[in-house]
Every structure is written in structure tokens, then in C-alpha cells.
Amino acid sequence: MSYYITLSILMYFCINVVVGATNNIPKFSSILVFGDSTVDTGNNNDLIISVAKANHEPYGRDFPSHVPSGRFSNGKLVPDFIASYLNLKDTVPPYKDPNLSNDELLTGVNFASGGSGFDDYSSVFSHSIPVSNQIEYFKDYVGTIKEIVGEDKAKQILGDALVIISAGSNDVIINFYNLLTRKLEYNISGYQDFLHNNLQTYIQVGKIL
Ligand SMILES: *[C@@H]1O[C@H](CO)[C@@H](O)[C@H](O)[C@H]1NC(C)=O
Ligand SMILES: *[C@@H]1O[C@H](CO)[C@@H](O)[C@H](O)[C@H]1NC(C)=O
Numbered sequence: 001m002s003y004y005i006t007l008s009i010l011m012y013f014c015i016n017v018v019v020g021a022t023n024n025i026p027k028f029s030s031i032l033v034f035g036d037s038t039v040d041t042g043n044n045n046d047l048i049i050s051v052a053k054a055n056h057e058p059y060g061r062d063f064p065s066h067v068p069s070g071r072f073s074n075g076k077l078v079p080d081f082i083a084s085y086l087n088l089k090d091t092v093p094p095y096k097d098p099n100l101s102n103d104e105l106l107t108g109v110n111f112a113s114g115g116s117g118f119d120d121y122s123s124v125f126s127h128s129i130p131v132s133n134q135i136e137y138f139k140d141y142v143g144t145i146k147e148i149v150g151e152d153k154a155k156q157i158l159g160d161a162l163v164i165i166s167a168g169s170n171d172v173i174i175n176f177y178n179l180l181t182r183k184l185e186y187n188i189s190g191y192q193d194f195l196h197n198n199l200q201t202y203i204q205v206g207k208i209l
Helices: 002-022 078-085 102-107 122-126 131-149 151-159 169-179 188-208
Strands: 030-035 161-166
Touching: 030 078, 030 102, 030 131, 078 161, 102 131, 122 169, 131 151, 131 188, 151 161, 161 188, 169 188
Parallel strands: 030 161
Antiparallel strands: none
């Protein structure tokens, strides 16, 4: 299932980073995150309508300063831990935070949105930001980085970024098996192919920027 495949992409980075920590920590310039609630650090906080919000108790009770930051967790999430291991920063801020400093922007941000997936239709129910729209925000982000440091340095920073993508569970568990609409269109293997094709398209867009 795509759920396991995307989680294993995440695990691959974790293992690499943890192994790297005991030898040579790879030199990543920044961290960029896309996906769903497994990695969202607060992009849904300001959405007017969303069933996928976590900026309220009991979330965040073990987070630094015990703030319910919008993470679907009692504490930090995997991207935060990875950013710490890489000595980039302690937490990865949501891109939708209106007060991001240049330093935060340059060391990496998070585009993930709880309730979303590789299928835009998965966000209709949760009113979240689908991965396809996260890529649109990423395009804006690239423009901002170029404004801050110039074209060449921006290419270097983006080229050396660690990218984490974690999604697929909302597509398969909620969209395909619960809402049933996609089931009229695809069987599970056809739906998996559809998700993988979308993911490939998103990665291609990211590569050409
Ligand atoms: C952003 O900064 C302004 C001015 O410092 C402040 O009024 C506002 O509350 C901040 N917003 C967030 C979401 O932190
Ligand atoms: C899924 O549908 C395709 C045709 O769209 C078919 O070739 C394939 O055998 C089906 N797979 C399963 C597991 O039913």
C-alpha cells in the first residue's frame, strides 16, 4: 500500500540521518517537508474550516514551552528531530507562519498539511492543503529564497536541501476505503498507480525549479 511506501521513504531518511549521526553528519543546507499530519507542524492553524487542526489541547503538552503548535503530537515530530540531528534548528516552522525570519526560511520550512494526500480529492473532506498545492507554495518559497540570497546561492541551498515527503494514508484509508468515490473509478492497485504517478509529477516539478 502506498501508505507503507511513503512511510518507508520517511524511514529511509531517518535511518540515513541516524546512521550519519554516528559517523559523518551529511551536510544538508536546509530541510523541506511535504505531506500530511504525520509531518505537519502547523500549516492548518489558520484555515477557517478544517477538520484537521491540532493547535489545541491535549496536543503539545510535551512540546517545548508546552504550546499546542498545530503538530498532531504531544511533542516534536520526526522532521523536528531530524532538523536537530542535522544541527539546522530545533523545530521546522510551518510555511504559513506569517512571521518567518530570513534565517528560518533559508534553513528550511514545512509545507505539510494534516488531512491531505497525493490525491487532491482527499483534501475535500478535511479542507486541508493537498500536496499539489503544497508544491505551489514551494514555488513561491523558491522565489522568496532567490530574492533573499540571489539566484546562484538559492540554487545551491535548494540543491543541498533534505526533502521529506510523508503522505498516502489519508488517500488510502480515508479516501479510498471510507469515502468510496474513488473506488468507483479504480481498484486498489489502479489507485496506487494513480497516487504514484501524482507523486512522480510533484517530484519532477520540484526538480526543475
Ligand atoms: C507576527 O508578528 C506580529 C508583530 O510582531 C504579531 O503581532 C503577531 O501576533 C505575530 N503572529 C504570529 C502568528 O506569531
Ligand atoms: C485492477 O484493474 C485493472 C484494470 O483497470 C486490471 O487489469 C487489474 O487486474 C485489476 N486488479 C485487481 C487486483 O483487481
